Amino acid sequence: MPRRPLHLTGAVEAALRTALREVRTMPGVPGPFPAEVLAAADDAAAAPRLPELDATDVPFLTIDPPGSTDLDQAMHLARRGHGFRVLYAIADVAAFVAPGGPLDTEAHGRVQTLYFPDGRVPLHPPALSEGAASLLPGQTAPALLWRIDLDGDGRAVATEVRRALVRSRARLDYAGVQRQIDTDTAEEPLALLREIGRLREALEAERGGISLDVPEQEIHERGGGFVPAYRAPLPAEGWNAQISLLTGMAAADIMVASGTGILRTLPTAPDGAVARLRRSAAALRIEWPHHVSYAALVRSLDPGEPRHAAFLRECTTLLRGAGYSVFTGGELPSPSVHAAVADEYTHCTAPLRRLVDRYAGELCVAAVAGQEPPEWATAALEALPREMAEGARRANAVERACVDIVEAAVLRDRVGEEFDGVVVDVKEKEPDVGTVQLEDPAVVARIEGDGSPLPLGERLRVRLTRAEPAAATVVFAPA
Secondary structure, eight states: OOOOOOOOOOOHHHHHHHHHHHTSSSSSSSOOOOOOHHHHHHHHHHHHHHHHOOTTTEEEEEEESSTTTOOOHHHHEETTEHHHHHHEEEOOOOTTTHHHHHHHHHHHHOBBBBBEEEEEOOOOOIIIIIOOOOOOOOEEEEEEEEEEEEESSSSSSEEEEEEEEEEEEEEEEEHHHHHHTTTOSSHHHHHHHHHHEEEEEHHHHHHHHOOOOEEEEEEETTTTTEEEEEEEOOHHHHHHHHHHHHHHHHHHHHHHHHHEEEEBBBBOOHHHHHHHHHHHHHTOOOOOOTTTTTHHHHOOOTTSHHHHHHHHHGGGGGGOOOOEEEEEETOOOSSSSSTTTTTTOOOOOOOOTTHHHHHHHHHHHHHHTTTOOOOHHHHHHTTTHHHHHHHHHHHHHHHHHHHHHHHHHHHGTTTTEEEEEEEEOOOOOOTEEEEEEEESOEEEEEOOOSSSSOOTTEEEEEEEEEEEEGGGGEEEEEO
């Protein structure tokens, strides 16, 4: 779930292990789970709250990165007349976590899973997140079972969500899914992912939304140094994301209709942020005519092309204004939409890894059943936006530190060399200090001048003055 995912090969990971270990000691990064929390997880895993509905006859499947064990979602896709039926099972964390108990208190302190290039710090103890609450193949588990019926164009026409027991039949990864679909060897529940995914992508473009296909940055060892590369996401990853996006929009609709909920909101990006992104495009020699919209530009890019990949990673800066907005009594927040989704939307499909999803799911189940939501869910709503914002700040700090360490490692043997770049930011009160984006390698880093104002938006020859992985520091100066 990081915005700028990083993957290190074994040799690189070993070389950077000490520096990455230091990131785990940053203020706010949770340590090991306390003994009482681990004990509560073991007890909950042995005796969860089980629903009456049994949907274990549905052959669900999961699609995640290879080796994943914290499986939040399982799906089954089918044709329904001229349309489709999406069954989407979401791990029912509330079946294990007692309100106000040790697990709940710990989760509110952690807020979300933190991701590092060499591992993660989970939201819930592994006995739950990678065990009893995970939708692992062959394991019967409680879930929130969404049924979303679509018409022939992929538009949602009916939605229901209720608690059910489910059992996944297969744990698939993206490469395997893509291979089965491309070779026409996928059975219909999986083959339909492409058809439904493409329909939903077309609807996204129609309403003006945009999904960022952010490439994973891979760092490889070569000739005693480190070399960055990008792994472009597969089409199947985008199609899979569209199912999650569909569910988040359906959940928002349910909460809006009920008058109580929590939305994931994002205001339209300010002109300054877009201007900075235009400078990044210029640095990477990507043409962005003024008559071309941001959404149209992003759709034209190829994540497999290194310059485009680097730019897509910079596009995540436009997501920095995202937050959570609570509403009650039918009074919607302003704005109520997520600018990138171009519709009302909420997070509800990753409760093993994100705190807010447990609450959004609970509100939706109650609303569909025609019941008042439980007091524990409504009582927590007011504080959730603040808690999630603090969790996001912590996650962003971890992500930035990891990126800085890796970029310093890439450049550590090149101190004194000169590069071509573009100044994309300048500090208002320190006009000789700012941010420069290199064209090759695609690094964004601090630049410190000698007192003369930096030329914002212009190309500049720069010299690398510091690259220290242990200090997570990269600094350039005008050449």
